[in-house]
Amino acid sequence: MEHEENALVLMQAVAEATAKAAGRLALSYLVENKPLEIETKGPQDFVTAVDKAVELLIRNRLRAAFPDHAILGEEFGLDKDGARVVWVLDPIDGTSNFMRDRPSWCVSIGATVEGKPVLGVIFDPVKDELYSAALGRGATRNGQPIAVNQDGTMNKAVFGVGFTSGKSVTAHARQISHILDHGSEYRRFGSSAMMLAHVADGRLDGYADARTSIWDVIAGLVLVREAGGVVEDFIESGAQSGSIMAAAPRAAQTASLLLAIDRQDGQEPRP
Ligand code: 2AM
Ligand code: CA
DSSP, rough: OOOHHHHHHHHHHHHHHHHHHHHHHHHHHHHHHHHOOOEEEEEEEOOOOOHHHHHHHHHHHHHHHHHTTTEEEEETTOSSSOOOEEEEEEEEHHHHHHTOSSSSSSSEEEETTTTTEHHHHHHHEETEEEEEETTTTTTTEEEEOOOOOOOOOHHHHHHHHOOTTSSOOOHHHHHHHHHHHHTOOEOOOHHHHHHHHHHHHHHHEEEEEEEEEHHHHHHHHHHHHTTOOOEEEEETTSEEEEEEEOOOOOGGHHHHHHHHHHTTTOOOOOO
């Protein structure tokens, strides 16, 4: 038991240092105006040479520190089957923002032990903010404890919402109508991990997204849970993608409803 805890503390320290190094590498491309070599993966879905370089940096560091662990990354996939510990990372979440030099992109590093999410580290290089959480150990931003927003007043609440090409535009419009009809506001950052980090520290009240990939959300989900929030996700089912919500307890019902609206594909359910 103590050994497990020590192992988690070590993993968290390595993940924090690695996320910072990775984020600073990515930021250096913007600061030094280096070519990004943008490729298109699909509609509104991009990858740059920086995503790949940053993922390689992270993989090399994690492999050196934990040779027995597996690594699953957005750009280079899973390196081995059957490991008890699997690192799950997105080198740049919010690539579309990154390549336009807009804020709201980050490095996201999470880990599962026997399929259960235990660790979440997100680094926002633009704001120089490091978010970190480990199962049962709370959540921090730049070393200070963070918590979800306790104010449940709907006409003060701000929800993050996600939309990915291929999902129902009608359902998305209904989600936004539902938020505005109840006096709340919405934001769409273009980075799932950043929105989750901002739910964890109370800057947002909740977040709902009908289609996410595990590397977009695992770290943020651990952060929100450890910051006292409520989450619904697909990760312990073993799936690599699905819908998620994460919210302060008093905003959780609305965030759940936003997913229900999407499931009904445009037919808003009765509250
Ligand atoms: P990315 O920047 O790593 O591509 C933006 O809508 C959010 O959705 C980002 O977190 C983005 O991650 C992610 N995203 C983009 N395309 C996606 C897809 N096809 N499936 C799931 N998530 C996607
Ligand atoms: Ca990415």
